[in-house]
Amino acid sequence: MNGAARIVVDRLVKRFGDFTALDGVSFEVAPGEIMGFLGPNGAGKSTLIRILCGLLHPSQGRAQVAGIDVAKDPEAVRTRIGYMSQKFSLYNDLSVVENLRFFGGIYGVGRERIDARVTEAVSMAGLSGREDTLVANLAGGWKQRLALGAAILHRPPVLFLDEPTSGVDPESRRRFWDLIHTLGGEGISVLVSTHYMDEAEYCHRIALISGGRLAALGTPRDIKRLGKEAGAEAAEPTMEDAFVALVGQAQGGRAAA
Amino acid sequence: MxxxxxxxxxxxxxxxxxxxxxxxxxxxxxxxxxxxxxxxxxxLDIRHLPLCLLDHENSQQSRDLLARFSASSYFSVQSVARSEREIAHELDHGFCQLAVVVPADFSQRLVDAGVTSVQALLDGTDSNSASIAAGYARSVVSGFSADVQLESLQRRGGTVQTQTPVDVEARVWFNEELExxxxxxxxxxxxxxxxxxxxxxxxxxxxxxxxxxxxxxxxxxxxxxxxxxxxxxxxxxxxxxxxxxxxxxxxxxxxxxxxxxxxxxxxxxxxxxxxxxxxxxxxxxxxxxxxxxxxxxxxxxxxxxxxxxxxxxxxxxxxxxxxxxxxxxxxxxxxxxxxxxxxxxxxxxxxxxxxxxxxxxxxxxxxxxxxxxxxxxx
Structure with a gap:
């Protein structure tokens, strides 16, 4: 076991009744690493993130975040993570600053630091001058960046982003990923799920999840190479080609078994 | 915390x-x-209960009694009937909840026997109101009979001794008007x-x-x-x-x-x-x-x-x-x-x-x- 790993997932299983959402997933994430979760809808990406946030209990296996077992001490985990859920979850009837101050208070950001942190988050989201705008009146891209700003107010070492850019225009998505890389550069480990193939290229490593299992794990280049081995026909397979080939192989393998 | x-x-x-x-x-x-x-x-107060009257005698005394019902704020006279049939009709249709019937020999019996009676007919579908109405009716009638007694004693001359030997002195606390x-x-x-x-x-x-x-x-x-x-x-x-x-x-x-x-x-x-x-x-x-x-x-x-x-x-x-x-x-x-x-x-x-x-x-x-x-x- 790598002692320096920020996130350790070890043979994790999650069952909902008869349905197995996660079936023995293992991987590690290093400090400052940006790990992408790629997979079809219902593959288990959100379930995995929710377990790591302490929102769901694992059925079997072990998961550690920032050195803490999520099943044993979810409260300790919660002080060390930032989370953006799939659905936008800031308060639409509160202004930009009111939202940030609320989450600052909830995360226990000290009074002496809160003003600076809020200002920082506002400028990071590109919302300087619109501090008092109600969040309901912001466009999608700004909302996402504000939610990201809220998630890192307490400077957590680990950040979970569940499809943060869905429904956002390409320009805003690119800006969002610039922010993620900035955070990674500051040593924050980021675990981000997406179904945009182009976004997968921005990740340091990709975990390809299909049917609750890890179908492939590696750098974007590794994934493309594995995709070719799995039968992608193009000479230079794109991420999408590799994705299709690897998911097909994983599902075919399960069907045959 | x-x-x-x-x-x-x-x-x-x-x-x-x-x-x-x-x-x-x-x-x-x-x-x-x-x-x-x-x-x-x-x-829960019973006020202005619809009342129906039937006076078979129509004497000074019967009119006096019925006037007390009319004057009471507990009742409001809905109709004055002329026959038992009319009374039944009023009660059947819910026009009144209480009917008071004075018999034809009301004052005659009072003179002869010193005791007489009136009839009260009650609509008991709402038993709570009915029993309260009966209570009110009784108190109107007993007020009347006390006065009758007093009058006859005075007429006979002699010292007037109207007090009943034992009386409950009810004093209501906290909600004096029983409102x-x-x-x-x-x-x-x-x-x-x-x-x-x-x-x-x-x-x-x-x-x-x-x-x-x-x-x-x-x-x-x-x-x-x-x-x-x-x-x-x-x-x-x-x-x-x-x-x-x-x-x-x-x-x-x-x-x-x-x-x-x-x-x-x-x-x-x-x-x-x-x-x-x-x-x-x-x-x-x-x-x-x-x-x-x-x-x-x-x-x-x-x-x-x-x-x-x-x-x-x-x-x-x-x-x-x-x-x-x-x-x-x-x-x-x-x-x-x-x-x-x-x-x-x-x-x-x-x-x-x-x-x-x-x-x-x-x-x-x-x-x-x-x-x-x-x-x-x-």
């Missing part, structure tokens, strides 16, 4: 209340409306506060689930107790305004005599408000849709308070099992407290027992509500 987090939640919740003026208006207007509807709608409004209105304050209080908070958690903000909130280090206190504080303020509206109407509009102190009233009302807010919150943690939560909260507060709090139906007269169940209704204690403060001027020391029960109730429900909130999505 961190004060900083409680404050952050209270501030956020207050902002949301203020940003939604329509809901706030409803929260303040509904108790006003309910006070008027219940305050005027619920009355049912005086004891019902304090009960209605409790009823309205129970309904409104639970409604206020029943939506607060469900709303966050519906809007998707709860998933993020449970991923933060916030503790269930902090969330609860932070969320309840602003609604407590709104609820105290509601309580002041209700109590103010009881004193200044419905003119219920107020003999206690404002401090006792506010203290006990705050205690009861905490209980009902927590009931609403408890419901909210269990039901994740706003409509569902509000319906269940209404059901849980209104029904038991109406039936089992003793606000209109005396607890002493309930069957033992039902009487036992009333101890589980928080409104029971508050109704008792309010009636005692209003009509008896009771202070904290006289009310120690119900206050203690209410406090225990509050502690139990706070504990349950804080426990009920789980910080997971399962």
């Amino acid at each position: 961190k004060l900083r987090r409680i404050k952050a939640i209270a501030v956020k919740e207050s902002l949301q209340i203020v940003r939604d003026p329509r809901s706030l208006m409803i929260a303040l207007l509904v108790p006003l409306m309910q006070m008027f509807v219940f305050g005027y709608g619920v009355s 049912s409004r005086n004891f019902i209105v304090p009960g209605i304050v409790a009823l309205v506060m129970a309904i409104v209080g639970a409604q206020l908070t029943s939506l607060t958690i469900a709303r966050e689930w519906e809007r998707g903000t709860m998933e993020l909130l449970v991923s933060t280090p916030v503790q269930p107790m902090e969330l609860m206190i932070g969320k309840l504080l602003p609604y407590f303020a709104v609820g105290m305004v509601d309580a002041s509206i209700c109590l103010g109407l009881a004193v200044f509009w419905f003119q219920v005599p107020f003999r206690g102190t404002v401090a006792t009233l506010l203290f006990t009302s705050a205690l009861f408000l905490s209980v009902v807010l927590c009931i609403g919150y408890l419901v909210s943690t269990a039901i994740r849709s706003q409509v569902g939560a509000s319906q269940v909260a209404l059901l849980l507060t209104m029904l038991p308070t109406v039936l089992l709090s003793g606000f209109a139906f005396p607890i002493d007269q309930m069957p033992a099992v039902v009487r036992g169940a009333t101890y589980l209704v928080s409104g029971r204690y508050y109704v008792l407290i309010l009636k005692s403060i209003f009509l008896k001027g009771a202070g904290v020391s006289e009310l120690a027992v119900p206050i203690l029960f209410l406090a225990l109730y509050a502690a139990a429900i706070v504990f349950l509500a804080a426990r009920a909130f789980r910080k997971t999505l399962e």
